[in-house]
Amino acid sequence: MSTETSRLIYVMGPSGAGKDSLLGFVRERIGAQVMFAHRYITRPVSDGENHVALSREEFAARLASGVFSLHWESHGLHYGIGVEIDAWLARGLPVVVNGSRQHAPAALERYPFTQFVHIHASPAVLAARLERRGREDSRQMEARLARRPSLLLPEHARLITIDNSGLLSEAGQQLLAAISQQQR
DSSP states (O other), rough: OOOOOOOEEEEOTTTTOOOOOOOHHHHHHHHHTTTEEEEEEOOOOOTTTOOOOOOOHHHHHHHHHHHHEEEEEEEEEEEETHHHHHHHHHTTEEEEEEOOOOTTTHHHHHHHTTTEEEEEOOOOHHHHHHHOOSSOOHHHHHHHHHOOOOOOOOOOSEEEEOSSOHHHHHHHHHHHHHHHTTTT
């Protein structure tokens, strides 16, 4: 499915790292030459997150129908990326997805020319953002912050790391540069 001209930009990082904010920053500045994939999630839509909310039954039906290129489960929720990304990549368009660190090896297997972008922030910043977000109680937030999964990518994987502990504009410019570089 993937060719060397296919450019999948796989953005990942812990909850609270600001991935959705950074992706919004980039979308406002990059223009229509880059495709941003929607995520399908078994969670209601909340502020700042660009996704399509599905019930568990809807998600299962779509998964069984083969309409997801990538899918995973995390924190009791199901996530999917639609098959439209395959058509976009086949046309040579850069595609940005908001993915999962644990699913990154599977994404690399399906799309060998993936550019990974790992967004992170200091523990204090993560905690403050999770609290402001208000999706979880304090016990759930503590568990989320204590969970530090390894990022296991093969040595040949292309990885950029961006610290989003400070100003959104600073990290946003770094992500914009990383994505713009993939357009060439």
